[in-house]
Amino acid sequence: DSGVTQTPKHLxxxxxxxxxxxxxxxxxxxxxxxxxQSLDQGLQFLIHYYNGEERAxxxxxxxxxxxxxxxxHSELNLSSLELGDSALYFCAxxxxxLGYEQYFGPxxxxxxx
Amino acid sequence: xxxxxxTQPGMFVQExxxxxxxxxxxxxxxxYGLFWYKQPSSGEMIFLIYQGSYDEQNATExxxxxxxxxxxxxxxxxxxxxxxxxxxxxxxxxxxxxxxxQFYFGTGTSLTVIP
Numbered sequence: 771d772s773g774v775t776q777t778p779k780h781l782x783x784x785x786x787x788x789x790x791x792x793x794x795x796x797x798x799x800x801x802x803x804x805x806x807q808s809l810d811q812g813l814q815f816l817i818h819y820y821n822g823e824e825r826a827x828x829x830x831x832x833x834x835x836x837x838x839x840x841x842x843h844s845e846l847n848l849s850s851l852e853l854g855d856s857a858l859y860f861c862a863x864x865x866x867x868l869g870y871e872q873y874f875g876p877x878x879x880x881x882x883x
Numbered sequence: 884x885x886x887x888x889x890t891q892p893g894m895f896v897q898e899x900x901x902x903x904x905x906x907x908x909x910x911x912x913x914x915y916g917l918f919w920y921k922q923p924s925s926g927e928m929i930f931l932i933y934q935g936s937y938d939e940q941n942a943t944e945x946x947x948x949x950x951x952x953x954x955x956x957x958x959x960x961x962x963x964x965x966x967x968x969x970x971x972x973x974x975x976x977x978x979x980x981x982x983x984x985q986f987y988f989g990t991g992t993s994l995t996v997i998p
Contacts, residue, residue: 772927772929803986805986812988812989812990812991813974813976813988814988815985815986815987815988818984825984826980826984826985828985828986858926860928862928868916868978868984869916869978869984869986870916870918870933870935870978871930871933872918872930873930874920874927874928874929874930876926876927877926877927877928
């Protein structure tokens with residue numbers, strides 16, 4: 771158990787809908803990272819928050835947004851969902867800004883039908 | 884150009900033997916970091932080892948060591964004394980940039996340990 775929790779574990783929704791994925795980092799970790807893992811794109815970095823502030827954006831679509839709250843949990847919002855958004859979404863946390871030794875949550879499996 | 888290249892889609896190793904998983908990277912940054920992660924069939928991602936670009940010694944964590952060859956831009960993972968539980972997908976990744984870091988992952992190598 772990495773200490774990072776993600777909810778829900780599975781999510782099935784229809785095209786055009788909006789969903790929110792939630793992540794609670796390990797106790798004391800200020801950095802939260804979001805990743806998408808799909809069969810065709812592999813593992814892709816989406817976004818990084820540190821202590822509530824956005825630090826870096828990767829291949830995150832404009833339909834996606836994220837935030838980190840004062841209690842350090844983070845949410846990833848996916849809207850206008852398309853079939854191609856079906857993937858495993860990971861959240862990871864670390865206790866440093868550079869992102870070494872990231873601990874991953876179990877992931878949220880999103881299926882868009 | 885690919886930022887991270889893992890050329891071995893699948894590897895087999897005999898239990899108790901050592902195995903090397905290859906990884907090459909592409910960056911023009913001076914400050915970067917290299918990671919290896921393990922993903923068992925259960926799906927979770929497990930951090931194994933990290934090497935910073937300025938680290939002079941190769942990183943080691945238990946049975947894992949990272950063979951860092953900066954001039955060749957390679958960061959191979961060596962697993963010594965393989966165990967059946969090492970069977971998994973292994974991903975090489977890179978952090979690029981001193982701030983506002985971007986992270987890039989390779990396509991992975993599937994390792995199977997044979998009893």
